[in-house]
Amino acid sequence: MAYNRDNNDYQPRQMYPATCSECGKKCEVPFKPIEGKPIFCRDCYAKKKGYKNNYNRNEE
Numbered sequence: 324m325a326y327n328r329d330n331n332d333y334q335p336r337q338m339y340p341a342t343c344s345e346c347g348k349k350c351e352v353p354f355k356p357i358e359g360k361p362i363f364c365r366d367c368y369a370k371k372k373g374y375k376n377n378y379n380r381n382e383e
């Protein structure tokens with residue numbers, strides 16, 4: 324049996340454990356967390372990035 328995989332072709336996404344700076348939840352990010360930089364979990368990231376189209380405008 325040959326375990327000869329082509330490294331060029333097949334690159335599993337490396338995930339790094341992190342803690343969300345917004346909600347404090349543990350999460351994983353597809354990049355290496357940088358110290359001093361905020362990390363957002365998927366939810367918060369989506370919120371940050373999100374468009375405020377259909378959101379309740381209760382925040383202000």
Ligand SMILES: [Zn+2]
Binds near residue numbers: 363367
């Ligand atoms: Zn979060």
